[in-house]
Amino acid sequence: MSAVLAGLGLTKKYGTTVALDGVDLWVGTRDSVAIMGPSGSGKSTFLHTLAGIVRPDGGEVLLQGQAIHKLSENRLSALRRKHFGFVFQSGQLLPELPAEENVALPLMLEGMSRREAVARARRWFTPLGLNGLEQRRPGQLSGGQAQRVAIARALVIEPDVVFADEPTGALDQGTSEEVIRLLTSVTREQGAALVMVTHDAAVAAHCDRILHVRDGRISNHAQYTVA
Numbered sequence: 001m002s003a004v005l006a007g008l009g010l011t012k013k014y015g016t017t018v019a020l021d022g023v024d025l026w027v028g029t030r031d032s033v034a035i036m037g038p039s040g041s042g043k044s045t046f047l048h049t050l051a052g053i054v055r056p057d058g059g060e061v062l063l064q065g066q067a068i069h070k071l072s073e074n075r076l077s078a079l080r081r082k083h084f085g086f087v088f089q090s091g092q093l094l095p096e097l098p099a100e101e102n103v104a105l106p107l108m109l110e111g112m113s114r115r116e117a118v119a120r121a122r123r124w125f126t127p128l129g130l131n132g133l134e135q136r137r138p139g140q141l142s143g144g145q146a147q148r149v150a151i152a153r154a155l156v157i158e159p160d161v162v163f164a165d166e167p168t169g170a171l172d173q174g175t176s177e178e179v180i181r182l183l184t185s186v187t188r189e190q191g192a193a194l195v196m197v198t199h200d201a202a203v204a205a206h207c208d209r210i211l212h213v214r215d216g217r218i219s220n221h222a223q224y225t226v227a
């Protein structure tokens, strides 16, 4: 498998707390990986290190073979904006903007005109089942609709990797099922890889692989088995 993203021998300590104790991960194009484990086991630190938000103390993060863990903060944040999409537990949409402008925002931040960015943003509304909701503000959307808008916003830049941190954590079971089905299928269709942290085994089961993290290490050995 040629890796779009790789984390090799990653370690991270906070004071005397070992959050990551030498973890490896290769993620291929259209590959989806769920990271599970008990509270405090290092899942978020792992995700944030792969996404270039947390710098590892040791090891490497490679995006298409390029080492990104040592880039300057400016270059790293430019790289994140261009190559990575993010979905968080509760959408983190801007409440004053209509849904289509929330989706268009990453493109406008990259310098695209509002008109063109909104036109591109609208293309994501049909695949995510959001037709007719383009003008709604986040406060006028259900939890599941808001998460689908957040998924559109993550995908609009056509990223190489989507990182999702408990993307269904605030949703009921039925809505969660619908959101994870769309997140995995639309991300795959777009050609991006997906790396997701979740507590929910039913959500993780939608991914190709499930990694179990315990005390900062990967504890299962089935990590390269594609379901």
Ligand SMILES: Nc1ncnc2c1ncn2[C@@H]1O[C@H](COP(=O)(O)OP(=O)(O)OP(=O)(O)O)[C@@H](O)[C@H]1O
Pocket: 014, 017, 018, 019, 037, 038, 039, 040, 041, 042, 043, 044, 045, 046
């Ligand atoms: N910024 C920080 N400063 C100090 N300690 C931290 C920091 N971030 C994480 N830790 C510690 O590192 C360990 C791993 O934390 P992490 O958030 O990665 O775990 P997690 O598995 O995502 O937990 P949860 O499921 O509760 O979100 C924990 O012991 C946590 O307290």
